[in-house]
Amino acid sequence: MSKISTAALQLPAGLAALEAQLAQDLEFLELPAKPWVPTRTHGGVEVRDVVVIGAGMCGLAATAKLVLTGISNVVAYDAAPAGLEGPWVTFARMQTLRSPKNLHGPALGLPQLTFRAWFTSQWGGEAWQALDKIPKRQWMDYLVWYRKVLNLPVRNGVRMTGLSTNNGLIAVDIDGAEKGRVLTRHLVLATGRSGLGGFAVPDFLTGIDRKYWAHSADDIDFEALKGKQVAVIGAGASSMDNAATALEAGAGAVDMLIRRKEMPRINKMTGIGSQGVVHGMHLLPDAWKWKFVEYTASTQTPPPRSSTLRVSCHRNARFFLDCGIIAVREDDGALVIETTQGPMRYDFLIAATGFSNDFTGRPEFASIAPHIRSWADGRYTPNMGPPRSGMSEAPDLGPAFEFRERVTGSCPVLAHIHCFNDAAMLTHGKVSGDIPAVSAGADRLVRGIAASLFAEDVEEHFANLTAYDTPELQGDEWVDSTPLLQKETAL
Ligand SMILES: Cc1cc2nc3c(=O)[nH]c(=O)nc-3n(C[C@H](O)[C@H](O)[C@H](O)COP(=O)(O)OP(=O)(O)OC[C@H]3O[C@@H](n4cnc5c(N)ncnc54)[C@H](O)[C@@H]3O)c2cc1C
Incomplete structure (x- = not known):
């Protein structure tokens, strides 16, 4: 399909018009999907379907995708005050984004949710064409709008301080604007570039x-x-x-x-960026994953x-x-x-x-860190290519970004804790850190969580199937012709 550029024709219709259009698109697509996860309580306490830690770009995209998929009993916590999540207006000291302006970012396939739609609705198509790279403050403003327009359940000023397990559930200790212990079935760690470690x-x-x-x-x-x-x-x-x-x-x-x-x-990985890389990298044999990441690390961005x-x-x-x-x-x-x-x-x-994947150094992960399987625990073998620190400590993740146990049976709850941050890159490709493919990452994450929630509740879903008794046919749509046939054969 050839592209038709309409950028110059677009006049600023205003944010209200964009929001109305987005609302209509969501309605056309029947989104958010109807909630389908059975409610759970434990000891009289509500259990969340998913808790997301971090409401930066990845946390927002994950939370939005969960809600749109009908997994609605979700909350995202961020230690930062509202509008100061992530690096953009804190320690990112560039003037503009490093990446090009036309990336879809966390839009999740919804055109009205793109930065470009947000920008042109306010300043028009000519201004879009004149724009070189996105000023970092404007990117933050867009993320603030994204959260607002989707009405995402984000709680700011709340830090996750610890983790434990409780009858197969995850108990998340929180502190700050909300304090206490929250029970959840799945936990998404969208904790950013210093994700599981800290400064290198x-x-x-x-x-x-x-x-x-x-x-x-x-x-x-x-x-x-x-x-x-x-x-x-x-x-x-x-x-x-x-x-x-x-x-x-x-x-x-x-x-x-x-x-x-x-x-x-030369920015090598950006140079070969494609949907093939986005969707194909995580399915490659490990040796190829290593080769790509090692080469990129050695040539440097x-x-x-x-x-x-x-x-x-x-x-x-x-x-x-x-x-x-x-x-x-x-x-x-x-x-x-x-x-x-x-x-x-x-x-x-x-x-x-830069940053490290040394999750043993973070107190909030102390209870799970010793059990997390990394690439150093057998996934990397020297025939894949030269060893490289910073890579072998990367967690060895499953298809839905879930951690794996170092010793089978030592910490089963890890299968419900999803590492949706930069540390996932070696296993999943660059879909949980940078702007270009975060929507694809959120999609992969949420498909996995949805499948897991459905499978865990399969008995209840089957019981719902057998109990469902709303008739499609009322019984008056046809006449039984059997007596007629009997009469004819009797003649
Ligand atoms: C300086 C800088 C510039 C970048 N520029 C670009 C760019 O131009 N283009 C591009 O594609 N990528 C860029 N990136 C990479 C990437 O897009 C960003 O790092 C982006 O912020 C990643 O989003 P995130 O949600 O994973 O992490 P973040 O945006 O960092 O969000 C993580 C959030 O988790 C919260 N958090 C962490 N721990 C806890 C806890 N225990 N409890 C509660 N909350 C917690 C933090 O407060 C934070 O708000 C840049 C990265 C940096 C560091």
Whole structure:
């Protein structure tokens, strides 16, 4: 089918018109589907069908898909205040999204739910064409609208602090704006990039006073860096965003300390992005999954050109390539960084070193962490390709993003805990972290949860089948011709 561009023709009809259209589309599609999961209580306490932890983009998409699928006894909790979920207006220090504007994101196949529909309804088609990349604040505004227009059951300011099991159910400890213990049949961990682990911090920073350094996702006081000598480690997008923010805040000088001999320049996985990758990657043999992810990790994703220019346009920014860090020490109110190019002295260091899958380090996962099977537990074998830390710790997930047990029978509830975050990438491909394929990920997740809920309640569904007695036929639609036939054969 050839594409017809109508962008320029679209006049801003306003958000109210878009919302009315969306409501009509949902009605045409009979969505949300009618609730079908039997109500459960335990000891007189209501049991949720699904609790979602995290109401960032993945948590919202998962919650929306659950509700649209008729799994309505659902709640999503997020530790952040409403409108501050995820990185977008907190530690994401880029000006615009890194990805192109035309991705469908969490729209779940509904055209009126796309960012583009939201944008053009307010500013029109010409403005859409003129837009380069989406300003990050606008992306957050869109996510806030997405949640509002779908009336999603999200509770903010509520942190999951612990997990336990109770008669085959999952008991989720919550704290903050709501406190206590919530029982649920399934739990979705949409906890983001630091999902199951936390910041990845290089060993050379162990023991260094935190007043001298921060991780790129920390809440950094950039004003305090005015006039200071700052080092940024890393060559990825976040290193550029943090360096640029420091420079714009008046840092005296910012040095990018980059271990590689050359900057990564080609965004490989984006280059081969297709529906084949989205739907095919998770069904590939493990060796192929490893090969794709290992190759992408070794070639690295380059920072966007605009983010790099945002740094290099400052005369007091310097790029040091082939500059590995050997050691870091405090010295008379400053940091001395021993590098492969010699010692360098700074007031502050920003480690843009990414995130880890080390779920043993997070107190809220303490009860399940020892039981979670990872790729290191036999799924990875050396004939698949070179080992790579950061990959082998990835959880070995089932088809609905559910954890698997390290030892069979040791923690059966894991089959009901779904890892819908970045840590799922090695098993599932990039469908539970980045914008491009989050709808496909939510679809895969919810199909699995729906199937599991249905199978667990199969006796009740069968009883409903046998008990169902609303007649389609009233008995007056036909006349029994048997007596007539008998009369004819008797003649
Ligand atoms: C700086 C940055 C920029 C990015 N830019 C892009 C981009 O341009 N394009 C792109 O495709 N991808 C981008 N990504 C990748 C990805 O799209 C984002 O990380 C996105 O936010 C992922 O959505 P999420 O829902 O998985 O996680 P998040 O948006 O991080 O949401 C997770 C939520 O879980 C909550 N949470 C965590 N633990 C708990 C707990 N115990 N209890 C309650 N709540 C909890 C957090 O408060 C948070 O709101 C970027 C990532 C980062 C870090």
